[in-house]
Amino acid sequence: MYRNSIRTVVFPLLLAAGVVAGTALGFYAGRHSGVPQVFLPQQENPGSKLTQTLSLIGSKYVDPVSVDSLAEQVIPLLVGELDPHSVYIPADEMAAMNESLEGEFDGIGVVFNMATDTVIVLNVIAQGPSDKVGVRAGDRIIEIDDSLVAGRKIPQNEIVKRLRGPRGTTVRLGLERQHIPELVQVEVVRGAIPIKSIESAFRIEGSIGYIKLGQFARTTALEMRRALALLRAEGVDRLIFDLRGNAGGFLDQAIAVANEFLHKGQLIVYTEDRNKQQLREYADGTGTAQEMAVAVLIDEGSASSSEILAGALQDNDRGTLVGRRSFGKGLVQQQLPYSDGSALRLTTARYYTPTGRSIQKPYTIGHGDSYEEDLWNRYRNNEFFSADSIRFSDSLRFVTPGGKVVYGGGGIMPDFFIPADTTDVTPYFVEVAGRNILYRYTIEYADKHRDALNAVESVAQLKALLDSDKTLVNSFIRYAAAKGVEPRYEEIARSRRLIEAQLRAYIGRNTKLEDTGFYANIYPVDKVILRAIEILNNQQSDD
Numbered sequence: 001m002y003r004n005s006i007r008t009v010v011f012p013l014l015l016a017a018g019v020v021a022g023t024a025l026g027f028y029a030g031r032h033s034g035v036p037q038v039f040l041p042q043q044e045n046p047g048s049k050l051t052q053t054l055s056l057i058g059s060k061y062v063d064p065v066s067v068d069s070l071a072e073q074v075i076p077l078l079v080g081e082l083d084p085h086s087v088y089i090p091a092d093e094m095a096a097m098n099e100s101l102e103g104e105f106d107g108i109g110v111v112f113n114m115a116t117d118t119v120i121v122l123n124v125i126a127q128g129p130s131d132k133v134g135v136r137a138g139d140r141i142i143e144i145d146d147s148l149v150a151g152r153k154i155p156q157n158e159i160v161k162r163l164r165g166p167r168g169t170t171v172r173l174g175l176e177r178q179h180i181p182e183l184v185q186v187e188v189v190r191g192a193i194p195i196k197s198i199e200s201a202f203r204i205e206g207s208i209g210y211i212k213l214g215q216f217a218r219t220t221a222l223e224m225r226r227a228l229a230l231l232r233a234e235g236v237d238r239l240i241f242d243l244r245g246n247a248g249g250f251l252d253q254a255i256a257v258a259n260e261f262l263h264k265g266q267l268i269v270y271t272e273d274r275n276k277q278q279l280r281e282y283a284d285g286t287g288t289a290q291e292m293a294v295a296v297l298i299d300e301g302s303a304s305s306s307e308i309l310a311g312a313l314q315d316n317d318r319g320t321l322v323g324r325r326s327f328g329k330g331l332v333q334q335q336l337p338y339s340d341g342s343a344l345r346l347t348t349a350r351y352y353t354p355t356g357r358s359i360q361k362p363y364t365i366g367h368g369d370s371y372e373e374d375l376w377n378r379y380r381n382n383e384f385f386s387a388d389s390i391r392f393s394d395s396l397r398f399v400t401p402g403g404k405v406v407y408g409g410g411g412i413m414p415d416f417f418i419p420a421d422t423t424d425v426t427p428y429f430v431e432v433a434g435r436n437i438l439y440r441y442t443i444e445y446a447d448k449h450r451d452a453l454n455a456v457e458s459v460a461q462l463k464a465l466l467d468s469d470k471t472l473v474n475s476f477i478r479y480a481a482a483k484g485v486e487p488r489y490e491e492i493a494r495s496r497r498l499i500e501a502q503l504r505a506y507i508g509r510n511t512k513l514e515d516t517g518f519y520a521n522i523y524p525v526d527k528v529i530l531r532a533i534e535i536l537n538n539q540q541s542d543d
Contacts (some may be wrong), residue, residue, distance in 0.1 A: 001121070050074075068340075075344075083347050084363050085331050093343035101217045101249050104195055107164040107187045108171060110135060111514065115440050118142070118150040119159055122446075122510055129191045135175065137510065138450045142183055145176030150176075167191050178447065194219075199515040201227035202459050204523060207425040208536055209236035212519055213257075216305040221256035228260065228289055238293040238536045240529060242469050244323060248304025251332065251351075258312040260287040261319065263338030267354040268312045274348075274509060292306070293539055294319040295532040300375055300384070303327035310412050311353035317402035320539075322416035322532045325383065325390060328374075328411035330360030340354055355398040357408030387417035416535065418528045424498040426491035432480050438499070441479045442506035456511040459520045466504050473500050501525040 110130025119141035204210040209231035264285025313319035392407035508517025
């Protein structure tokens with residue numbers, strides 16, 4: 001498990017058009033994920049033209065040819081002529097595509113980063129394999145199985161491969177540790193490492209809680225119920241539910257989470273196949289948050305299962321949606337495995353929100369490239385910055401039971417549009433963030449204050465610790481100057497709140513709180529969250 005430093009540098013702002021492209025690429029895994037499996041029939045129609053052609057090549061072509069290899073090239077071409085979400089997955093890619101959704105993987109149980117071409121342990125999973133043998137946050141992994149890995153520019157994915165492996169197997173690590181002159185040698189027995197779909201859950205302000213859901217994995221509904229119970233124990237009765245950047249996952253988990261908020265008999269979603277056969281899902285009345293006020297945060301990165309959940313709450317007048325228009329995926333895939341371990345994820349139905357709207361954005365069969373350019377087009381059309389730039393057809397107009405007007409045909413429009421905010425993004429900030437100087441400073445800061453950070457057990461303790469450092473930003477400015485970015489004080493003054501929030505957030509992630517330490521410090525400069533807090537407070541006043 002690791003943290004990608006590029007991701008942390010740009011979050012949560014759109015610094016430039018390039019970020020939009022990165023966002024679009026990031027949707028691939030989530031949009032094609034998490035579906036029930038059924039097996040393809042093993043016998044294929046011998047009279048089909050494609051089967052005959054492959055057979056003839058295999059038996060009569062002048063040179064020996066691997067028909068299996070040909071099929072691997074032909075199948076993606078065939079699927080490419082369908083909708084943008086049907087996809088063929090080779091056997092060697094299946095494990096990686098499914099892993100994050102399965103709820104666990106086999107590894108050593110550390111969160112790490114390679115910002116300085118050295119593996120730096122940011123955190124150790126409690127009671128995990130590394131924790132049991134004494135690996136500590138702040139350790140540098142210099143050797144893996146007696147091979148030097150530090151300072152060799154080894155790709156991060158290669159490091160991941162070396163650290164992961166079948167549970168029960170052993171990996172030897174040589175660790176560089178502060179105040180210890182020689183490498184600390186440990187042997188870690190790999191084990192099952194849980195993957196959390198809920199990245200953060202904490203009381204953000206007063207009686208308002210905050211939950212960040214990264215994806216819909218097999219364990220999401222269970223994690224959600226646990227998070228809600230913990231927040232309630234802290235006096236939370238209103239919730240900010242952050243689905244921004246959540247590209248989807250298992251449909252049944254989205255339905256189960258929606259069930260937590262909806263009353264018995266309320267429609268959650270329905271699907272319709274080529275034969276007009278419908279499958280409808282209703283709330284069963286067992287939800288634990290049926291009376292909890294909720295604001296749901298969405299953006300152009302919210303797709304598939306995220307849109308099902310957001311649409312279910314919006315169409316039932318159950319939640320307030322805040323942010324920007326969602327991605328627009330209203331197609332359902334089934335995963336059809338082949339005997340060699342590969343699979344076909346084939347679109348088999350469309351889904352509809354409770355009012356009957358399809359939120360699938362338009363596409364042309366076989367033109368996947370133009371489909372992916374939709375986010376670029378939104379950016380060029382100023383849709384990230386102005387709700388007035390977004391147009392919906394009157395033919396796709398629907399009305400909720402409470403009289404709210406909603407639209408289908410291309411994503412879910414929030415009830416409150418919050419434009420992408422680049423107000424405090426100055427050239428100075430772009431440089432220190434883009435060159436990774438800001439993030440690397442927080443790594444060095446964490447090294448110098450490791451004992452204090454390791455002692456942090458709560459958001460309140462983290463806040464008190466960071467508040468006590470009155471020189472954080474000024475120290476960073478001097479650090480950046482030493483790295484070649486001279487101070488530009490007018491720009492620094494404008495970006496100061498943003499710089500300070502990101503410094504605190506990355507430092508917070510270097511504690512046991514992990515992502516909660518990040519989000520608890522970044523939200524003061526996140527205008528979407530601030531607007532959601534305001535909305536929930538106003539709703540309580542109206543009550």
